[in-house]
Each structure stands twice: as structure tokens, then as C-alpha cells.
Amino acid sequence: MNRTRLYILSLILALVAEIACQSFPPEFQFGVATSSYQIEGAWNVSDKGESIWDHLLHIRPDIIADLSNGDVACDSYHLWKQDIDLIADMGLDFYRFSINWPRLLPTGFPNKVSEDGARYYGNLIDGLRARGIAPVVTLYHWELPQSLQDLGGWTNPLSVEWFADYARIVFTLFADRVDTWITINEPIFACESPYRGIVAPAIVSDVGALLCSKYIMLAHAAAYRVYDEEFKPQYGGQVSFAHHEFWFEPKTDKDQELTELARDYAFSRFSYPVYSTEGGWPPLLEAYMAEKSRIEGYTRSKLPAFTAEEIKLLKGTYDFFAINHYTSRTVRAALSGEEFGIFGIDGLDEIGAVLESKPEWGSALGWLKVNPEGIRHVLNRIKHQYGDLKVMITESGYSDDSDDLNDVGRIDYYKTYLEQVLLAINEDKVNVVGYTAWSLIDNFEWNSGYQSHFGLYAVDFSDPSRKRTAKASARYYESVARTKSLDVENLTAN
């Protein structure tokens, strides 16, 4: 072969390799997510009970930037057929949505199942399936019935039973039509921000945050066991909880140890009891909290111990690893007297860690710093910590406050984050099986209200019909999902 031919052949091979590297495995799944309070509205239709969010925002609107609430939100309770159309238009494989506990169980308990609530979720599930979209259903995306909060919510050990009872009803109604279940969305933000006064039920108690951590994880385990024992033999579905993890790195070399503790405190607190071979709390965190609690004058650790039986109950309660990932932080020790800012975003006061970002990281709105490599690091950390598990990315997305449908920042986020997911799959051999964009439509973004937009579709919140309009990112995500490849044009709106 002469040199020119060899050169041309090598160019072709390089191109083929390049295209192959830009492609996801054929069975890789693309989906999109929302949560009930953030989109449904219809907060008091029919016999629906009150959730902690309904309750709080009717008495404390001031905790939301634009004083708004989810009373109407995207009105998806009435417009769910439109939502299905949008998902189908993008050619996606699945839709992750959540069930509003008090919509289904108005008292919080199983003594009364709302017919309207059951019909609503049943229609949504059937509507998705009719269009070839698999429903991925979250049982708890932060809407505790207020009736249960009045009894102590997740700090009450009985909350484990309450959740298991609720889960059994949901499985009984829908396990014949739903294969993938998420029990709890982000235990960290279901326990820490709520007990730091930031989000519902907006109680300030460091003890409460840690009690909640224990019982919410046991509640996950109880629901997993209900499915595993009573439904899996017949339906064969899969259950996990959505773990939230930032990528944390030490600010300087001397912050290594603190970074390990910060990872334990914010992340392994929730993953270690389920995924480690030993089970229980991460040992470093357990020792740290025991000592700190002693110094603070408590007679026992603020991080409540697990019994041997509880450790066993929790261990292995997963069928796959579900991970929500958005952003990265650097970690350093707080200076004496330094203020901490918002929990989990600016700092972790319990362990004296300040969280910051690097100048080279891009920035979306608010807390969201854009560091694509972070998602690859996190995926690798899961593999190194817990072994070669099946990993599904159950949330990832980008926020802005713009009305511009040509959302290049969001396209760039998905492109660069998905490139890193591909590297994790191809180079690092992490078994990532799916990716979920947060979110389908702009919606009620908790403390930021309607000012922070995560949607692939815009929603006109001043229009009573809550008109949805595709952003450029919807078309971009559609081409990625349809071709299972990043080798697609950067499309612009219109």
C-alpha cells in the first residue's frame, strides 16, 4: 500500500472511531423528569389532602423569591395530555414523574384512597404507555401529607410504616404498568434543607435533619422490601432511590481530609447504608458525629445509630444506582467566625466546610456551576466505592432566567455533560444505562419560584392555558435521543 492510501485509510479509521465514540450503546435510554408539586397545580381539587408545600406556602410565601407557589404551576393536572405530546415529539424512551402522596391518600394513611387521584395517575401512565414512553415513577418528591408532618413527619420512627403503607397502595394500583420505581427523591434535600428552615416544612433543627436521614432511609428500605417481596415475583420491576451527588474536590492539598468528610456527610450518608458491603453509616462520619455531639453536650450522637437489624434491612435495597447530578464545588475549612451561606450550596456548617467554585467553571443561574468533568468523576466514584453497578442518571439539567427560546447555554450543558457520560461509559467502563434531563417544562423551582427555568419547553405562566413552547434545547435533545449520538447539529429555535 502506498503512503497516500495509508494516509487516507488512517483518516477514515479515525473518523469512524470518532463517530463511534460519539454514540451511546443502542440500549441506552433517554428520558425527561418532573415532579408533582412543581408542575401539577390543582392543589385542592376533589378530595386531595394538603401537602407540607401547600401548607407552608399558604402561610409563609416569603420563603419563595417571587412569592409564588404551586397552586396552579404548569396545570399539568389538567394538561397532562399535552405533556405526553411533548415527550413523544422528542422521541424519548421514558418519563420520570412523581406521585403526590396526599393527592392519592387524602389523610396520608391508607384508610382512604382518592378515586380521582388514582384515576389521574392511571390515565397518565396509560397515556404514556400508549405512546411507547415508559413511566418511571417517584413515590416521594418532597410532598409529605401535612397530616403526617403534624405527627412529626420523617423524624417520627413510624414514618417508616406510613411510607411502606403508601408504597404498597401505589404498587397495588400501578405495578402491572410501571417497571421502574424511585422511592425517595434526594434524601439529602428531603432532610437537610427542610430542617434548616429553607424548604417545607421549614423547621430549624440540626437534630431533626439527622433523625430524618435515618427514618427516610429506613422508609426507602421498607418500600423496597414491600416491592421485592410482594410485587417483584409477579412483575419483575426495578426499585431504587434517587441519590443526589455534587462533585466535591479539595480547594488545596490540605483540604483533602475535610473533602472526604464532606463527601461522607453530604453523599455517603445516604448511599453507604444501601450500597456498601458493611452497611450502616459511613464509619468516618459516624465517628465524627459521635465526637461532635459529645462536645456539644449531647448524651448520644445526633446521628442516630442503626440497630444490627436496621443495618441488615437497608443493605442491598437497590436494583440499580439512581443518581441526580448537576454541579461541582471545591471544599475548604471555614475560617473562624466565617458565615456559611445556604446549606449544601455554600457550605456544610455541621462539619465546618465552605463550598465554592473554580473560576474556570461556567455558571448557570444561582447555585448551578457548570463543570462537565464533574459528572464523569461522580460516575467513577460510584464505581470505585461500590463496584460495577448499573447506573441510571435520574436528573441533570441547566437553569437560566431567560425567555429566549434559543437557549444555547442549555444545549451546551447537555452536550458537554453527555460527552463526559460517554467517556465514563467508553473509557472508564462505568455501566451507565440512561440519562434524564431535568426538566420537561419550566416549572416551580422551589425557593426560586418561577424565576429559574430548567425546561426544554417554556411555559407561559401569565397565560391561563399555560402554553408550552419548544426551546432549541428540546430539538437538540430530540436529535440526541433519536440518534443515540452526540454527532448532531446544534439546532437553533425556529
Ligand code: PNW
Ligand atoms: C433537584 N441544590 O433538587 C430536584 O430533584 C428537583 O426537584 C429540582 O427542581 C432540581 O434538582 C433543580 O434544582 C435540587 O441546592 C435542589 O444544590 C437543590 C439543589 C440541587 C438539586
